Amino acid sequence: MSELITADLVDLDLRGADRHEATAALAGRLAAAGRVTDTEGFLADVRAREAQMPTGIEGGIGIPHARSAHVTAPSLAFGRSEAGIDFGADDGPADLVFLIAAPEGGGSEHMTILASLARRLVHRDFTTALRDAPDAAAAAALINSALA
Amino acid sequence: MKLVAVTSCPTGIAHTYMAAEALEQAAKDAGHEIHVETQGAAGAEALDPADIARADAVIFAADVDVRDKDRFAGKPLVSGPVKRGINHAADMVAEAVAQAEAAPAGPAAAAAPAAPAGPRLGPGGKLRLWLMTGVSYMLPFVAAGGILIALAFVIGGAEIANVVNGGEFQGTTYEAITDPTQILGQAGIAGLMFAIGGLAFSMLVPILAGFIAFGMADRMGIAPGVVGGLIAVNVGAGFLGGLAAGLIAGAIVMALKLIKANQAFAGIMRIVIIPLVGVFAVGFIMLVLIGQPIADAQAWLTDWLAGLSGVNAVLLGVILGAMMGFDLGGPVNKVAYLFGVGALASGDFTVMAAVMAAGMVPPLGLALASVVRPKLFTQAERQSGKAAWLLGAFFITEGAIPFAAADPLRVIPSTMVGGAVAGAVSMAFGASLRAPHGGIWVIPLIGDPGGFIVALLAGTVATGLCAVALKTAWKSKAAQAVDDSALVTI
Secondary structure, eight states, rough: OOOOOGGEEEEETTTOHHHHHHHHHHOOOOOOTTTTTHHHHHHHHHHHHHHHSOOBBBTTEOOOEEETTTTTOEHHHHHHHEEEOOSSOTTOOEEEEEEEETTTTTTTTHHHHHHHHHHHHHOHHHHHHHHHHOOOOHHHHHHHHHHH | OEEEEEEEOSSSSHHHHHHHHHHHHHHHTTTEEEEEEEEEEOOOOOOOOOHHHSSSSSEEEEEEOTGGGGGTTTTTTEEOOOOHHHHHHHHHHHHHHHHHHHOOOOOOHHOOOOOOOOOOOHHHHHHHHHHHHHHHHHHHHHHHHHHHHHHHHHHHOOHHHHHHHHHEEEEEEEEOOOGGHHHHHHHHHHHHHHHHHHHHTTTTTHHHOOOHHHHHGGGGGHHHHHHHHHHHHHOOEEEEEHHHOOOOOOOOHHHHSSSOHHHHHHHHHHIIIIHHHHHHHHHIIIIIIIIIIHHHHHHHHHHHHHHTTTOOOHHHHHHHHHHHHHHHHHHHHHHHHHHHHHHHHTTTHHHHHHHHHHHHHHHHHHHHHHOOOGGGGOOHHHHHHHHHHHHHHTTTGGGEEEEEHHHHHHHHHHHHHHHHHHHHHHHHOOOOOOOOGGGGGGGGSBBHHHHHHHHHHHHHHHHHHHHHHHHSSSHHHHHHHHHHHHHHOO
16 A cells, blocks of 8 residues: 655645635645546546635644546645645634545545544644654654554 | 544535544543544444543533534533534533533433434523633732732731831831842842732732623634723722623623624634723723723722711721722722821721731632532632631732632621621720731731730631632532633633
8 A cells, every 4th residue: 555645745835725725736736646536627626625614723734635537546745835725624724635545445444544644633743743743754754653 | 521522514524533633532532431422424433321421510512503413412511613623622612511510410311302403501591601700810929919019928927018018117217129139139129029019919809800801702802801900900990800801801802792793804803903992992991981980980889988986986997898898909999098098197007917918818718618518619719728818817808819809798798797897896895006018027016915816706707607608508510510611721
């Protein structure tokens, strides 16, 4: 099974006027890596989830995500934004954005990996390390090692 | 405490697990046992029915319907959106603990029908939880400030207050130290401790008000609450003014948060509008609607006391004593204290003795009550009871504030009764005192120290008995329950 995230799925200078543009930028990386087959279709699924309840949580984190038929392998794209992007959290915009892509019929083994990623996100030491990561490879390694 | 929780969210791949992790951490940090069922995409591992049976309370952090809710029927329930479980896990755990303690014990609980939203704290319980939150954040300031001031008296003698702040003590007039950086040089380590203790004390009311508002309206409540508390200090409204400021600030921010702004505007709302409007509204209310009436009332009380000068001495002792015990350093207490200091200047030394005895009684009496009937007090109160012995001994009436702020309706009558008894007995013995502060440290300066000590003991016992009686006779279940949960927020 391929790793959840690789260096080309990391964008340490994520830009976008709003959450949709930021999400689209990250989705582009997933598509380029062949993990998402139909970017527009996938983004529609993400937006549908976002519309139910914004995915931002306190501490500057946005987690747009979807289970989608257009996803081939459980994947994560990670973006860091200096300006911050509003994901609807109570305490302001998110500077760490995690786009989680899960295949529609994903087995529970895949889901378990995503679950343990989600659990890591509530730990300050983890998010702090991600904020301090010097480059994309380091960020990807950090995330993968946290899930090992 | 044993808890079970269920987390779920629309997609079931992110927030479900984040909430589970946050709740597990929060419960562990607060020393509770928790089992969490994640109803997410990775497949829910169902809670062990034995764990559910043993659980004292249930937490739902869920945006979609919890599956098989019937399993939890009859258990105290705290329920909220999944994000609350992530962002405010500690609060949810604290509420669950509070609910568990508020719930009737025994098999009756299991038979109770499950209310759809679960039992919630009534208005009285909520109010007490807010007050306790404020008190729990204030306690370290009381302990640090009060003990520093007491130690300053021990090391520097009772005149240390005048050495630092200026004024006359035992016929010597001191210049106030105007440059705070010179305190160590001019007043020594005792003066430094007195000054630092005083600064810590000056934060009591702002912290109390700020964190009452925090308890009500989360982080956005802090700024309006602290500012309201500062104004309460500035207008001399004391801790009761601080309670009012905190509650007003919390209510205003709660109301402002109800305004639904569209997404683009939401950020500005949180960062600019709510703090701006909240701080101004609280400031306006505290200064204009509360500050002026308090000043008027103080002026009226002062005139009234002056008109009483011919009255029976014991009755004057009762009145001054009750005033000292009423707001513990607040405006009414100040009027009585200044009346005592004024009497000193005109050569009547008995009033000051009565005032000091009555001012020492509230912390001493509550410390006594917390030792005699520890079960009536929260763990935090029992701890502050230990410091209250010392603070009372040094005439630091504020030592009683943590008790009074958490439960004003029961504690203030007790401190008033004890103060009145102490004031009356001291006047009856004709004990006299030429120093305006110092507590037991100035007993050698007292005329008829025996009578003064009898007054002190009588007042202390009266306050202790009253507090125990009131807390026993009129005990709200919710009050007891929220007590220890408020501790969790420290």
